[in-house]
Amino acid sequence: MSYIQVDHLRKTFTVRKKREKGSLLRERETVTALQDLSFQIDKGELVGYIGPNGAGKSTTVKILSGILTPDSGEVLVDGRTPWLERREHVRHIGVVFGQRMQLWWDVPILDSYDLLREIYRVPEADYKKRLDELAEALQLGDLLRTPLRLMSLGQRMRAELCGSLLHRPGLLFLDEPTIGLDAVSKLALRDFLRWENREHGTTVLLTTHDMEDISALCSRVMVLGHGQKLYDGSLPALLSRYDTSRTVIVRFEDAEIQPQLPEGAVLSREGELVKIVYAPQEIPTPDLVALLQKAGPIREMTIQPQNIDYLIASMYREMDL
């Protein structure tokens, strides 16, 4: 039995639309958020959960954390059905919703943490140890006495994450935790998640649109679209199907040099730089490099893989999402 077991999950919402001119009643529309979703996650896994906006990712997280009741289907997390045994279930999980706040706005975050300690009945000694550990890993030391409203977005996110982990949850749901963070904060957050996963064996389900997050953290990724699971496996394997082109950027000693390219390679110029887009399956990279070297002395050259966001976009397009 897996740690998280999801079978044939379905959830629909009713959306009331604005009344059309001439009709008396508002139209109601049923939107299917999840249709027949099944998956399993083992203890200690770090799983990325991606899909375009409106695919049903947040709905899944809300069902798994006991907030929403699905229309049908079965879910067992550590042997418990979240929406039936909500209070016992939520004792063992931690949740971070990237665009919401759990800490109190006007009081120092330490006070909010104290409340969380009481809510989860964390023993005093354990709480102190855990808070020290988290405050150090998340660099919160000086901020503990600061009210949330005086913090920057990055500081707030770190504070929120600390709040979600105080009770040592075995399972952590992260819903877009790096939304709006700067590069330094993002890297720090990723380091921390890796550390938490390794040190405490915390199972993590990470929902995000930031593919860098996924490729830095998750060995496994699930793709959701139209409420269905479309892919479940490793990220490189997924990307290799869509990763069909490379870009070479060359700067020759003499800007006038015009390399002769084989069929299929597309050349463009940006000032002194020559940009060549090609498909490595058709034109092997060493051949192309040799050709360029023959054309004239090279001052500088870089070969770039395709942008990961671009790959995901073409994947979504192909899957008709």
Next chain:
Amino acid sequence: MRSYLSAFRLRWKMELQYRGAMIGGIICQIMFGLILIALYRALYASKPQEMPIEHVVTYVWLQQAFFRMLLASDADLLDKIRSGGIAYDLCRPLSLYGFYYARIMAQKMTGSLMRAVPMLVFASLLPKGWGISLPASVPALLCALAGLVLGLLCVSALENITMAFTMKTLDPRGIQAMLNMLMMVLSGNILPLTLFPDSWQKVITLLPYAQLLDAPIRLYTGDTPLSEAPRILALQAGWIVVLTALGILLWNRHQKQIIVQGG
């Protein structure tokens, strides 16, 4: 239970942060008090009523001092429900009703105590006929205090019912506008219930709104004789049970159908 107490404490702390609002509130309530008293004095000058003017003045001051117990809704809480921030509270191993009850009670209690103490000091310094009078007796004061505590529980339960409706309608303004009007009139804030016609009073004093401040104030002034005190306190307790049960029922029902707003 300790979690609920902690939520209460934290909300208490939060309320203490708004000292500017407190000073503004005190000045506003004092103005209201003085204007109302001037009005009733004018009324009494032309046509004295059965109820002595000192009782009316005391009634007005106590109503104004504890105004925040009646009309104050937790904006943060309403905002949470509207925007979907409630998602976090649903991930806590708690009863949501109890958690919010603690928050609401803390806000009403801190908000009104912070204002009531300075205001009552002020009102006691005013000349007779303008200022607040002493309680009818020491036992009357004790009964009034007990009544005030029950009133606080009662108003918190009422407010939590509004919250439960907000879960459903998402916009608190409609129901709040309606309930606030009922609250102001039927709790005796606009016109002391003691000045309503006797036949009206028979009905109004049985309603939950009369249990909030009207009941303890009458115990304080002695309009309700001590012999009546047990009946009044029992009536308050009865309403607390009914309103709490109704609130829990609504919360449980709406919680199951909840849709967390905003993705």
